[in-house]
Amino acid sequence: MTTALLHSYSANVPERPGLFPLGDGTNLPAEWQPDPRQYQPAALPTPFARAEATTLVLEQSAPGEHPLFDQFGWMLLGVVSGVLRLAPDDLRDDRYDNFGKALLQVDDGARYFSRVVWPDGASGGLLFGASYRTCLLWPHARRVASQWNALAQAIQGRQSEALVLLAQWREALRRQGRWSAQLVAWQRGVDATLGNNVATDVDVLRTGAALHGPVWAVVPTGDPARPTRAEPLYLPVLDPGRFERFRDLLQSTPRRAPDGSAVELADAAGAACARIETPRVAADASTLALGAGNLSFGQQRGALGEGAPRLAELEELLEPVRLALQKEGRATDAASVRAGIGFYPDALRLLDQVKEAAAPADLILTSRLQVLALRGIRVPTEDSDDIASIDAGGKRVTLVDRVGESALFELRALGFLLFRVFSGELAVRDGAIVSGGNPASFAGGAMIAADAKHPLEPSSALYQAVAAAPPSALARRLALLQRFVATYRSAEPMLDKAARSFATWAWGTGTAVAGLGKRGDRALPWRVAGLELRLARDPLLGP
Amino acid sequence: MSRTLISVGGTGQHVALALARLVYMGAVRNDVRLIALDPDNESPLPKLLEAPAGMSGDRHPLGTGQVHAPFDVSRFGDASFEQLFVDEHHPYERELFEAMFDEDMAGIPVHKGMYGTPCVGATVFAEGANGATFKTQLAPVANATQVFVCGSVVGGTGAGIMHKLVTEVRKYFQGPMYGLFMLPWFKVQAGAATQGAITDATIQRNATHGIKYFFSHTIPALTSSVLVGYPGSEQSAVLKPLTLGAGDMGEHPHYLHLVAAHGLTRLEEAHTANRSVKAYGVAHDEAHEDWLLANAWEEPRGRSLRQVIRAHRVLLNLLRFLVAEKQKNAMLGYYKPGFLTGLFGGSRTAWGDDLHKSVESAEPTQKQQGVVVEQMFGELEQLEREVRLCVDWAQGLFPEALLRLPQGDPMLDALQKGTADQWDAIRKTWAGKAMPPKPTGKLTGAEIARHHARAILDEALKG
Structure with a gap:
C-alpha cells in the first residue's frame, strides 16, 4: 500500500513506490486549487503580487467575495467617470531607479504601465494603483477604507453614466471580436462590474467620451494559435460633448x-x-506607450478661425503619432481606425470621426460640402430638389444646391454644363465634352472636376457664375429651356434635378420651367471619373 | 556528466546536505556541484552546509558549500526591504514601491530572511539578479549537463526566488533543468512566534499560493519537477512530524529530504520515459518503508543504499577504534621513541606491517615517521567526523529495524567485541595494501590515512 508524499493529495497513487505523475502531469490538481476568496498578494512569489492576485481574483471570484475585486471595480469606474486619471509611464525611466530595473528583471513586459491617480483628492494627487496587462488595474497596497469610500462617493454622481459608457466600450470591443471573459480575467471583471448593464449602441463612446491611455492589456486575438496578446488599449472616460468640442476646435x-x-x-x-x-x-x-495621441482641452481665450478646418496641417503634425502606431503593428488607414475603436488614441479617433461625419463612408461630397460638414452641418439624406446622388461604384456622388442656410448651387452648375451641350455650344466626343475639338472650358478652366475624389465638382468660376444673376439672354430662350427640362425629366434624378435647377435660375423669375416640347435623345455618353452619364442635344439642332 | 544543484533557502540547504552525504558515501555520483543561495549565511544551517564535518573547499562533496546571498549583502548590510530600493532622490520610485508593498513587508530585515513572504523574496532576488555578483554566481551553470533547482515553495526565500531563478538560469543554460520542490514538511511551534518568523498559518498560505503559481508559471519553464511534502497527519517509522521553534535555523534532517534527493536521481529517467509529464509526486510504500534503502541509487556496482550505509557504519566503528586514545597513543608511542615507548612498548604487531610499510614509504627515518603518523591521525580523526556525519544521519532517518543491517556479519560481529578482534579485522583489511613511495614528491600522513580508510570501506562493501 502506498501513500503520496504530499500534503492533501487524495487522487490515485500507484502501488509501486517512486515517482508518479501528479494529476495529468501538467495542470494543477483540482484539490489544490486555492479558495479564490482567500488570495493574499504576500504569498505570491513575484513583485507583481498585487497584480497577480487581482488577476486570480477576477478569474475565479465575484464582487463582494474579495476586496481586490471590489477595488478593481472602483478603480475602473473611477477612471471611466473621470475621477481617476491614467498617467502612462515607463519603468525604465531613471525616476524608478533600481526598483524599476528589478521589476523589469522579473517581467520586461511590464515596462509600460499607467499610474492611476486621483488628482483632485484631498491629498492633492493620490496614487490608487496602476495597470498590468492581465488584470488591467490593480489597487494600491496602502489605501485604507476611508480613501476607498471617498473615491466611491466621488464617483457616485456619475456612476450610472459611467456604467453606460463602460458598457458601450465593452460592446465596441465585442463587435471587434476582442472580448472574452473566458479567456481574459480583466474582461470577466468588467462583466461583473457592469452586471446587467448592456449596450447595443456606441453613441456615447463616440461623441461623449475620451479614450485615454494606453494601458497594455491582454485581449483576445481570434487566432487559435495565439488566443490572447498584450496590446495597447484605451480606456473610456466620460466627457460629454467631446466630439463637438474637438470638431469646433479644428x-x-x-x-x-x-x-x-x-x-x-x-x-x-x-x-x-x-x-x-x-x-x-x-x-x-515608445511614444505611443507614453501617451502619444492623447487629447486634452485647454482654455480658449480668443476666436477660432473662420475658414475651412486646417486638416492637412494637423494631419502632418500628427504623423509621428501614426508612425508610433505603425511601429506597434497598427494600421492607421481610416478604415482601420474606424473599425478599431478602443485601440487608437483620441486624437486620431476623433479626427477620423470628424472626417467620417463630414463625408459619410458611402458618399462622395464636393469640397465645399465637406467644409460645411466639418463644421457640423448635417448633410441631408432626405430626398428633395436641393440634393441628388448618383451611384459611382458603391459610393454615391452627391451634389447639393442648398443645405441649411448655405447655398452651393452644385446641381445648378451641373445643369449649366448639360445646357451647354443641349444647346449645341459644346459637343460630346469619345466620352468627353469638347468645344471645337478641345476639352470644354469655362473662364479659362475646366467647368467640372473629373477626378475620383471630386467627380462632378463645379469649378470656382462656374460656381460664381451660377451663384450670380443669370444672363438676360438665357431668359429669352424659354422654349429651349422647356425642351431641355422635358428631355431630362426621365433621366437619373441628378440630371433631372440639375436641368430643372438650371432652367429655373436661367428663366429668372424664380418659378420652375415646365418640361414641354420635343425631347432630345440622351444618346451622348459622357464618361467622367468612372461615371457614364448620357447627355442630349436639342432635337431641333439636327444630328 | 556534470550536474549543478542550485539550492534555495533553508529547505534547499537541507536537501543539499542530504545529497552531500549521499555523494560522500558513493550512493550518488560525485558530479553534483552546488550553488547555494540564501540571504542568511551566518546561521548554523548555512555554516553546516559550508563545511559539513569540516569538509570545506575541495573536500566538500558538492564542490563547495558556500552559501551566497541573492543580493549584494556587503552593499546593503542590515537594510530593510524598503531600504534596498527607496531613497529621497526618487519620489516616483517610492510611490510605486509603497503601492506594491504594505508597511509590514517594507520593514522586513531581509538580511535575516524573507519572513515567509514570497513576494518580498522575489523582489529581493530580482535586485540581486541585476548585480554582477549574482551573475558571477550563476555563470558555472553554463558548463553543466543538467541543472536542478531545489527549495521550498512555502518559505519566503525559496518560494520567492524559485520562479525568477529558473528564468534567470535559462539565460545561461538551455539544457535539461529539473525542479525538486518541497511542500510543507514541518510545523511551527504555536505561540512562540517572534516578530516576522514563519507560522503554521504562513506555511499553509504560502503552500496553496505557491503551488498554484508553480503550476502556472514555473513548471512550464522546467523539463520536469518532483514535489515532496509531508502527507497530512500520517506518522510512521520514517514519517515523523516535525515541529520547529520559531526562528530555528539549525539542521533538522528528515526522511523527505532523502526522498527529494532520490528525485534528483530519477527525474531524467522519468522524463525520458514520458516527455509530456511535467510534475511528479513520490509514492511511499507504507508496508515496506525501507524501499529507498533497498534501491541501488547510483552506486557504480549496483549496491543498495542499505549496503552503502552498512559499509560506512563498519568504517565508522573502525575509525573510532583507531583514533581512540589508547590506540592512538600506542601508534604514536611506537613512532616517537623516547617518550611513549617506555610506557607502551615498541611493537607494531597490532596494526601490522602493511600500515608500517606505508609509513616507511612516506618517510624512511623513524624520527620523521612520527610526524607522518601524527598527520595520519589528524586525517583519521577528520575522516571519522565525516563518516559519522553520514552514518548518524542515516540512523536518524531509519530505525534499526528498517536499516536491517545483516545479522551474522563477521565484520559487524567483530566490531561488537573487544580490541583484539578489531585489530584483527583491520590487519586483514590492510593486508597487501601498503602504499609504495610516490614517484615524485612525498607521501603524506593524510594520504596514508585516506588510503587505509578506503581499504576498510572497500572490504566492508564486499559484505
Missing part, C-alpha cells in the same frame, strides 16, 4: 508646442485650446 491653428512634446490647436489669442501629446522619449522608448 477651426483653430494647429502648431507644435515649443518643447515639441505636443501638437496644439491655438486660438486667435495664441492660447492652446487643445493639446495632443507627442511625448519626447528616449531612443529605446
Whole structure:
C-alpha cells in the first residue's frame, strides 16, 4: 500500500513506490486549487503580487467575495467617470531607479504601465494603483477604507453614466471580436462590474467620451494559435460633448508646442485650446506607450478661425503619432481606425470621426460640402430638389444646391454644363465634352472636376457664375429651356434635378420651367471619373 | 556528466546536505556541484552546509558549500526591504514601491530572511539578479549537463526566488533543468512566534499560493519537477512530524529530504520515459518503508543504499577504534621513541606491517615517521567526523529495524567485541595494501590515512 508524499493529495497513487505523475502531469490538481476568496498578494512569489492576485481574483471570484475585486471595480469606474486619471509611464525611466530595473528583471513586459491617480483628492494627487496587462488595474497596497469610500462617493454622481459608457466600450470591443471573459480575467471583471448593464449602441463612446491611455492589456486575438496578446488599449472616460468640442476646435491653428512634446490647436489669442501629446522619449522608448495621441482641452481665450478646418496641417503634425502606431503593428488607414475603436488614441479617433461625419463612408461630397460638414452641418439624406446622388461604384456622388442656410448651387452648375451641350455650344466626343475639338472650358478652366475624389465638382468660376444673376439672354430662350427640362425629366434624378435647377435660375423669375416640347435623345455618353452619364442635344439642332 | 544543484533557502540547504552525504558515501555520483543561495549565511544551517564535518573547499562533496546571498549583502548590510530600493532622490520610485508593498513587508530585515513572504523574496532576488555578483554566481551553470533547482515553495526565500531563478538560469543554460520542490514538511511551534518568523498559518498560505503559481508559471519553464511534502497527519517509522521553534535555523534532517534527493536521481529517467509529464509526486510504500534503502541509487556496482550505509557504519566503528586514545597513543608511542615507548612498548604487531610499510614509504627515518603518523591521525580523526556525519544521519532517518543491517556479519560481529578482534579485522583489511613511495614528491600522513580508510570501506562493501 502506498501513500503520496504530499500534503492533501487524495487522487490515485500507484502501488509501486517512486515517482508518479501528479494529476495529468501538467495542470494543477483540482484539490489544490486555492479558495479564490482567500488570495493574499504576500504569498505570491513575484513583485507583481498585487497584480497577480487581482488577476486570480477576477478569474475565479465575484464582487463582494474579495476586496481586490471590489477595488478593481472602483478603480475602473473611477477612471471611466473621470475621477481617476491614467498617467502612462515607463519603468525604465531613471525616476524608478533600481526598483524599476528589478521589476523589469522579473517581467520586461511590464515596462509600460499607467499610474492611476486621483488628482483632485484631498491629498492633492493620490496614487490608487496602476495597470498590468492581465488584470488591467490593480489597487494600491496602502489605501485604507476611508480613501476607498471617498473615491466611491466621488464617483457616485456619475456612476450610472459611467456604467453606460463602460458598457458601450465593452460592446465596441465585442463587435471587434476582442472580448472574452473566458479567456481574459480583466474582461470577466468588467462583466461583473457592469452586471446587467448592456449596450447595443456606441453613441456615447463616440461623441461623449475620451479614450485615454494606453494601458497594455491582454485581449483576445481570434487566432487559435495565439488566443490572447498584450496590446495597447484605451480606456473610456466620460466627457460629454467631446466630439463637438474637438470638431469646433479644428477651426483653430494647429502648431507644435515649443518643447515639441505636443501638437496644439491655438486660438486667435495664441492660447492652446487643445493639446495632443507627442511625448519626447528616449531612443529605446515608445511614444505611443507614453501617451502619444492623447487629447486634452485647454482654455480658449480668443476666436477660432473662420475658414475651412486646417486638416492637412494637423494631419502632418500628427504623423509621428501614426508612425508610433505603425511601429506597434497598427494600421492607421481610416478604415482601420474606424473599425478599431478602443485601440487608437483620441486624437486620431476623433479626427477620423470628424472626417467620417463630414463625408459619410458611402458618399462622395464636393469640397465645399465637406467644409460645411466639418463644421457640423448635417448633410441631408432626405430626398428633395436641393440634393441628388448618383451611384459611382458603391459610393454615391452627391451634389447639393442648398443645405441649411448655405447655398452651393452644385446641381445648378451641373445643369449649366448639360445646357451647354443641349444647346449645341459644346459637343460630346469619345466620352468627353469638347468645344471645337478641345476639352470644354469655362473662364479659362475646366467647368467640372473629373477626378475620383471630386467627380462632378463645379469649378470656382462656374460656381460664381451660377451663384450670380443669370444672363438676360438665357431668359429669352424659354422654349429651349422647356425642351431641355422635358428631355431630362426621365433621366437619373441628378440630371433631372440639375436641368430643372438650371432652367429655373436661367428663366429668372424664380418659378420652375415646365418640361414641354420635343425631347432630345440622351444618346451622348459622357464618361467622367468612372461615371457614364448620357447627355442630349436639342432635337431641333439636327444630328 | 556534470550536474549543478542550485539550492534555495533553508529547505534547499537541507536537501543539499542530504545529497552531500549521499555523494560522500558513493550512493550518488560525485558530479553534483552546488550553488547555494540564501540571504542568511551566518546561521548554523548555512555554516553546516559550508563545511559539513569540516569538509570545506575541495573536500566538500558538492564542490563547495558556500552559501551566497541573492543580493549584494556587503552593499546593503542590515537594510530593510524598503531600504534596498527607496531613497529621497526618487519620489516616483517610492510611490510605486509603497503601492506594491504594505508597511509590514517594507520593514522586513531581509538580511535575516524573507519572513515567509514570497513576494518580498522575489523582489529581493530580482535586485540581486541585476548585480554582477549574482551573475558571477550563476555563470558555472553554463558548463553543466543538467541543472536542478531545489527549495521550498512555502518559505519566503525559496518560494520567492524559485520562479525568477529558473528564468534567470535559462539565460545561461538551455539544457535539461529539473525542479525538486518541497511542500510543507514541518510545523511551527504555536505561540512562540517572534516578530516576522514563519507560522503554521504562513506555511499553509504560502503552500496553496505557491503551488498554484508553480503550476502556472514555473513548471512550464522546467523539463520536469518532483514535489515532496509531508502527507497530512500520517506518522510512521520514517514519517515523523516535525515541529520547529520559531526562528530555528539549525539542521533538522528528515526522511523527505532523502526522498527529494532520490528525485534528483530519477527525474531524467522519468522524463525520458514520458516527455509530456511535467510534475511528479513520490509514492511511499507504507508496508515496506525501507524501499529507498533497498534501491541501488547510483552506486557504480549496483549496491543498495542499505549496503552503502552498512559499509560506512563498519568504517565508522573502525575509525573510532583507531583514533581512540589508547590506540592512538600506542601508534604514536611506537613512532616517537623516547617518550611513549617506555610506557607502551615498541611493537607494531597490532596494526601490522602493511600500515608500517606505508609509513616507511612516506618517510624512511623513524624520527620523521612520527610526524607522518601524527598527520595520519589528524586525517583519521577528520575522516571519522565525516563518516559519522553520514552514518548518524542515516540512523536518524531509519530505525534499526528498517536499516536491517545483516545479522551474522563477521565484520559487524567483530566490531561488537573487544580490541583484539578489531585489530584483527583491520590487519586483514590492510593486508597487501601498503602504499609504495610516490614517484615524485612525498607521501603524506593524510594520504596514508585516506588510503587505509578506503581499504576498510572497500572490504566492508564486499559484505
